[in-house]
Amino acid sequence: MRPRDVLLATLPPVLWAIAYTVAKPAMERFPPLFLMSIVYAATALALYRPWQLRLTPLWAVVAAATLGASLQSALIFSGIARVPATMAILTVQSQVPFAVLAAWLVGQEQTNARRLAGVIIALAGVTLVVGLPSSVGESGGLALIxxxxxxxxxxxxxxxxxxxxxxxxxxxxxxxxAAPQLLIMSLVLERGQQAALFQATQSQWGAVAVLALGGFVAAYSIWYGLLRQHRVDQIAPFILLMPIFGVLTAHVLLGEAITPVVLAGGSIILIGLILVVCTPTAEEAVETKPLPLDVGNIG
Incomplete structure (x- = not known):
């Protein structure tokens, strides 16, 4: 990866960590699926242009939105409500190996032992940063996540x-x-939407705006742009930076301490990412073929 793309790939985890930390007051006020429906609606208002020609097959857009936005949000937030926070954060990092595995099975992308070793090393660093789970009894919540x-x-x-x-x-x-899908799920599964709308404070609405504009509009625009040009097993491991930036954000904004264990875990994550980024596969060594870029119609 070019240095510019490596730098860009670090931005979404930074934005996600900041957005989710700042958005904590909103998460306390709004039912989670309802909150995500608002966030996705704001994202659509900012980015969706129905008059522009769609180049991606419609089935792929619907499948990606349903799997990667609606179902993901519904399952993960439902699971988080049933397990301790540290266990949830650690379990969510399983999206990285799942993404690499899916790219191999669905996208026919080949990887190698050194890159897979980098992912495993980075996951070990996440375990240090987040902490080992204190119990294993919340099997239903873990299964949902x-x-x-x-x-x-x-x-x-x-x-x-x-x-x-x-x-x-x-x-x-x-x-x-995703926005209408999540709204329907919220109306079926949750309560308190009307009260949240009318009782939310200005700071809570501000937190929703930060989550939508920073954590979704900006972060995912960068993320999906990189994903069109680079392999999944190159980009997905950058998600493992989220716990590091989450700890740093909590330290700066909330005054939480940074322990030596966190520093050690962050160093291990970076070592794993270096292996991922700097280890080409055999096909990459011969030729790198990014997906076609529609330069003239960005946005």
Whole structure:
């Protein structure tokens, strides 16, 4: 990967960590699926342009939105409600190996032992940063989270192989599909939506805006743009930076301490990412073929 793309790939985890930390007040007020439907609706308003020609097959957009946005959000947030926070954060990182595996099965991407070793090393670093689970009794919640990360991984493989639109335009189309899907799920499964709308404070609405604009509009536009040009097993491991940036954000904004164990875990994650980024496969050593870029219609 070019240094510029490596730098860009670090931005989504930074934005996600900041957005989710800042958005904590909103998550306390809004039912989770309802909150995500609002976030995706705001994302669609910012990015979706229905008059622009769609280049990606419609089935691929619908599948990616349903798997990588709606079902992922529903499953993961439902699982998080049943397990301790540290266990949830650690389990969510399973989306990285799932994405690499799905790219191999769905997208026919080949990988190698050194790159897979980098993913495993980085996951070990995540375990240090987040902490080992304190119990294993919440099997139902863990199963929901794992299913959600599996859905996300399959969606990444579909996007990598089928997307022909810019990252921003693809995210806009996916958000336009995911928003009504999540709203329907919220109305069926949740309560308190009307109270949340009328009782939310200005700071809570501001948190929703940060989550939507930073964590979705900006972060996913960059993410899906990179995914069109690079292999899944090159891009997905950057997600493992989220715990590091989450700890740093909590330290700066909330005053939480950074321990030596966290520093050690962060160093291990970086070592694993170096192996992922700097280890070409045999086919990459011969020729790198990014997916066609629609330069003239970004956004």
């Amino acid at each position: 794992v299913l959600g990360t599996l859905c996300w991984g399959i969606a990444q493989a579909i996007i990598r192989t089928k997307s022909q639109d810019s990252g921003a335009r693809l995210m806009g189309m996916m958000a336009a599909i």
